[in-house]
Amino acid sequence: MSELLRDRYRVKIATHGEKALRIAGGESRPDLILLDVMMPGMDGHEVCQRLKADPATREIPVIFLTARSDVADETRGLALGAVDYITKPISPPIVRARVRTHLQLKAGADFLRDKAAYLEAEVARRSAELAAIQDVTIHAMASLAETRDSDTGNHIRRTQHYVRALAEALRGHARFRDTLTSDYIATLFKSAPLHDIGKVGIPDRILLKPGRYTPEEFEVMKDHPRLGRDAIAQAEAQLGTPVGFLSMAKDIAYGHQEKWDGSGYPQGLGGDAIPLSARLMALADVYDALICRRVYKPGMPHEQAAAIIAEGRGRHFDPDLVDAFQTIQDEFQAIAHRFADDDVTMQRKREWMETVSPPDIA
Structure with missing residues (x-):
């Protein structure tokens, strides 16, 4: 997978779940996570659960990449919050296409989220400004009477x-x-x-x-x-x-x-x-x-x-x-x-x- 993707993307590799969680929660968070299900120690399902439970990593899209092809496995992976489910053996063009699609979706979601946060902050700023103007007006009127x-x-x-x-x-x-x-x-x-x-x-x-x-x-x-x-x-x-x-x-x-x-x-x-x-x-x-x-x-x-x-x-x-x-x-x-x-x-x-x-x- 690294060989397939590193010519187009910066790829970080984790060989077990704990390392994956450390990378995902670091200062430079990934834009997309490809996650195996069967791993030593913590399996992919638990890793996905922890990622989605943490506000810092909740919005990172997860694609399960696994040899498990049962419908029940795919259903469970999507229920845990994964955005896609790719079974092995993989088709390189399909993997690249799905990765590209989900990165584009992530970029769009980030833009909308940032826009919403900006608008929320702007509304809060304007509301605070309006409240301040009201307070100043009230005290000016009251002070006029007081004089x-x-x-x-x-x-x-x-x-x-x-x-x-x-x-x-x-x-x-x-x-x-x-x-x-x-x-x-x-x-x-x-x-x-x-x-x-x-x-x-x-x-x-x-x-x-x-x-x-x-x-x-x-x-x-x-x-x-x-x-x-x-x-x-x-x-x-x-x-x-x-x-x-x-x-x-x-x-x-x-x-x-x-x-x-x-x-x-x-x-x-x-x-x-x-x-x-x-x-x-x-x-x-x-x-x-x-x-x-x-x-x-x-x-x-x-x-x-x-x-x-x-x-x-x-x-x-x-x-x-x-x-x-x-x-x-x-x-x-x-x-x-x-x-x-x-x-x-x-x-x-x-x-x-x-x-x-x-x-x-x-």
């Missing part, structure tokens, strides 16, 4: 991580296990920064007011969930197709000020009528508002904030969400520390607010 508010950019990061931690803690709960899939939680994390995007439509005299709102001012402030939902809906409409994270962002923006007992706004929804994403955000948003310092107020201790969350169980918040919060409150506290606002950031925010806040009128 007009007393909150800082770290409020966005903290609430993102709060809602994800809370959702993860609820994954095994009977009420939520069908909803809180990995995809849902990933979309939740991506959408959360847009919860207060509607604040861009609130006048500075109200948005930046450090004290309590008058009833009239509060009515204006209560419109920010609708403004946020409408802004996101308009962006989605311009795309011309529904987008998962934007749909959830609309639910969060419009529903995060609702309360479990129906006393929230803007719709006065209660219980499970409030989207789960909005219920998660409501708890995260309130916790952050309580524990984090603002330009006009210090933050309260975690223990006091946790007590207020507990008091809101069944009134402000979904009871099961409060229970989950209490089991992972240390994680909430760790997130707050990790993304705490530093003194430089707070000073810059304070100076900015002083330039845009309306003067007090005696």
